[in-house]
Amino acid sequence: xxLLQMDFTIRLPRWVAEMLAHSPKIFRTREDRMRxxxxxxxxxxQRQTGGxxxxxxxxxxxxxxxxxxxxxxxxxxxxxHAEMVAIALAQKKLGRYDISxxxxxxxxxxxxxxxxxxxxxxxxxxxxxxxVCGARDEDARHIGFxxxxxxxxxxxxxxxxxxxxxxxxxxxxAVDVLNLYVKVGGVxxxxx
Amino acid sequence: xxLLQMDFTIRLPRWVAEMLAHSPKIFRTREDRMRxxxxxxxxxxQRQTGGxxxxxxxxxxxxxxxxxxxxxxxxxxxxxHAEMVAIALAQKKLGRYDISxxxxxxxxxxxxxxxxxxxxxxxxxxxxxxxVCGARDEDARHIGFxxxxxxxxxxxxxxxxxxxxxxxxxxxxAVDVLNLYVKVGGVxxxxx
Numbered sequence: 001x002x003l004l005q006m007d008f009t010i011r012l013p014r015w016v017a018e019m020l021a022h023s024p025k026i027f028r029t030r031e032d033r034m035r036x037x038x039x040x041x042x043x044x045x046q047r048q049t050g051g052x053x054x055x056x057x058x059x060x061x062x063x064x065x066x067x068x069x070x071x072x073x074x075x076x077x078x079x080x081h082a083e084m085v086a087i088a089l090a091q092k093k094l095g096r097y098d099i100s101x102x103x104x105x106x107x108x109x110x111x112x113x114x115x116x117x118x119x120x121x122x123x124x125x126x127x128x129x130x131x132v133c134g135a136r137d138e139d140a141r142h143i144g145f146x147x148x149x150x151x152x153x154x155x156x157x158x159x160x161x162x163x164x165x166x167x168x169x170x171x172x173x174a175v176d177v178l179n180l181y182v183k184v185g186g187v188x189x190x191x192x
Numbered sequence: 193x194x195l196l197q198m199d200f201t202i203r204l205p206r207w208v209a210e211m212l213a214h215s216p217k218i219f220r221t222r223e224d225r226m227r228x229x230x231x232x233x234x235x236x237x238q239r240q241t242g243g244x245x246x247x248x249x250x251x252x253x254x255x256x257x258x259x260x261x262x263x264x265x266x267x268x269x270x271x272x273h274a275e276m277v278a279i280a281l282a283q284k285k286l287g288r289y290d291i292s293x294x295x296x297x298x299x300x301x302x303x304x305x306x307x308x309x310x311x312x313x314x315x316x317x318x319x320x321x322x323x324v325c326g327a328r329d330e331d332a333r334h335i336g337f338x339x340x341x342x343x344x345x346x347x348x349x350x351x352x353x354x355x356x357x358x359x360x361x362x363x364x365x366a367v368d369v370l371n372l373y374v375k376v377g378g379v380x381x382x383x384x
Contacts, residue, residue, distance in 0.1 A: 089197045
C-alpha cells in the first residue's frame with residue numbers, strides 16, 4: 001500500500017459521444033431535456049455501463065453543457081452519480097467552479113431521479129439555479145436503492161439557496177428505467 | 193458549446209507526493225493521523241493550491257490509503273473537497289467502490305474540518321466505517337465558509353449507518369489553518 005495515486009479520471013462511457021452526435025443542439029422544453037436524460041439513463045442500463053440514472057446541465061437556451069450518467073460500479077467510485085459527473089464536466093467545459101458565474105447566468109440541472117443526500121449537498125456548491133427531477137427518491141428506494149440521510153424538507157432547503165426545484169417531470173418514463181434495471185438484474189449497490 | 197468533454201481528471205497537487213515520501217508509513221494514533229491531514233491542509237494554503245482543508249483514508253493499521261486536499265478553486269470544480277478527493281483516490285487504489293469491501297474491513301476517513309452537506313452525504317456511500325474530525329463546522333462558518341444544509345443530527349445519522357464519529361481531535365491545530373487561510377487572503381468561495 002505504498003504507491004500513491006496522484007489522480008483519478010471521471011470518464012463518460014464511449015456511447016455517450018455517439019448519442020450526442022445524433023441529438024438536437026437545443027432542447028427547448030423541460031420535457032425535452034428530461035426525455036434526453038431519461039434516454040441517457042436507459043442507454044446506461046442497456047449497455048451495462050452503470051446504474052439507471054442520467055443527468056445533464058443545460059444553459060438558459062436549452063443547450064446541453066454536459067451530460068452525466070451513473071458510473072459507480074463500472075468506475076469503482078462511489079461519488080460518480082449522474083449529477084456529480086454532469087456537474088464536474090460542466091464546470092470543466094465552462095472553466096469555472098461556479099456554473100452561474102457569480103449569479104450572472106442561469107443553468108439547469110436535469111436529473112432522471114431526485115438527488116441522493118450527497119448530490120443534494122453538491123447542488124448548492126455547483127452554481128446551478130434550477131433543478132428538474134423525473135422519478136422521486138421514493139421510486140429509487142422502491143427498487144432497493146438508498147437515497148441516504150436527506151433533510152425532510154430538502155426542496156425547501158434548495159429553494160432557500162436560490163435553486164428552483166421542479167418535480168415529477170416525465171416521472172413514469174424515469175420510473176420505467178428504474179424497473180428496467182431490476183428486470184435486467186442490475187446491481188443495487190450500497191443497499192446495506 | 194458543441195465540444196463534448198468526455199472526461200475530467202481529479203489531480204493532487206504535486207507537492208503531496210514529495211510530502212508523502214518524507215512521511216511515516218504508519219500513523220499509529222488518531223492524533224498522528226489528524227496531525228498529518230492538518231499538515232496537508234496547511235501546506236495546501238501555504239503553497240496556494242487550494243482551500244484550508246485536508247483529509248485522508250487510513251486502514252485499520254494506520255497506513256495511509258489515500259490523501260486528499262481541497263482543490264475547488266485551482267481545479268475549477270466545486271465537488272473537489274478534501275474528503276471527496278481522498279475517497280475517490282482510495283477507491284481507485286483499492287479497486288472497489290465500497291472501501292469496506294462489503295463490511296469485511298474497517299477504514300477511517302480523517303478530515304481536518306467536519307464535512308459539509310455534500311461530503312456528509314458521500315460518507316455512507318464510500319464504505320468508510322469511522323470518521324474523525326478536527327475543526328467543527330462552526331469553525332469553518334466562522335471564517336465565512338458555508339457548510340450547506342446539513343441534518344442537525346448529522347453525527348447520529350452517520351452512526352445509524354455504521355459510521356463511528358469522533359470530533360474535536362486536534363481542533364485548535366485545525367482551526368489555526370483556517371485562520372491562516374484568512375490571514376493570507378484565501379478565496380472564501382461559494383459564500384453567497
